[in-house]
Amino acid sequence: MAETLAVVELRQVACPQYQEHYLALGVTLAQLCGLAVANARNYQALQHLAGTDELTGLSNRRRFFALAQHQFMLARRHAYRLCVIMFDIDHFKKVNDTYGHAMGDRVLRKVARTCEGSVRATDLMGRYGGEEFVVLLHETDAAGARVAAERMRASVEALVFETPQGTLRVTISLGVAESAPGRELDAEIARADAALYQAKGQGRNRLCCAESWADPL
Structure with a gap:
């Protein structure tokens, strides 16, 4: 069934001899309005696609x-x-x-969905690049972030993938950085990334927290 995108209301025409003319004009206006609405929707859809990682459905970088x-x-x-x-x-x-890469893609999608489901709707999550992801937790301190990160880690560790070569399990390593008001995003991502590599250096499948800012706010 076709969707109605625009409605033009025609009131009583003073001169009946012009009724068909105004009716045709109303149809044309309705078609133009419908086209404008459809174009606006298409633009919004394209904007969404431009900002979405095709494989995981998360925000791209x-x-x-x-x-x-x-x-x-x-x-x-x-x-x-x-x-x-x-x-x-x-x-x-x-x-x-x-x-194989098909299974690798499947793992990426499942890990992304699992971790996205482990944080709140108000938090942001995106694919940073390759197999690396980034999360921004809204109004959260380091203690709360550790809880969220551990929930993500445990949820991924519990995943099971069946493959022709047998059962596959994967784990993730995480780095957490708490930002103080006035800090910059790039600096906090760098601190979280350093903590991530600390976690990997300690054996993986764990989380590490960056040291708190020492200077006063």
Whole structure:
């Protein structure tokens, strides 16, 4: 069934001899309005696609940064805390090499959905690149971020993938950084990324927190 996109109301025409003319004009106006609405919807859909990672359905890096920068601006204005979590899939290259890239894509999609389901709707999550992801936790301190990160880690560890080569399990390593009001997004991502590599250096399948800012606010 066709969808109605525009309605033009025609009132009584003073001169009946012009009724058909005004009726045709009304139809044309309705068609033009409907076309404008359809074009606006298409533009919004294209904007969404341009900011979405095709494989995982998460925000891509560009869109994540745009949304996160806005959150950092609000945090500075209202003086509340944000936390950044960086995480990636441990030994992901081995997954691709052993089970194939199709299975690797399946793992990426499932891990992304699992971790997205482990945070709140008000939080932001995006694919940072390759097998690495980034999360921005809204109005959250380091303790709350640790709880969220551990929930993500445990949820991924519980996943089971059946493959022709046998059962596959994956884990993630995570780095957490708490941002103080006035800090910049790039700096917090760098701190979370350093904590992530600390977690990987300690054996993977774990989380590490960046040291708190020592200087006063």
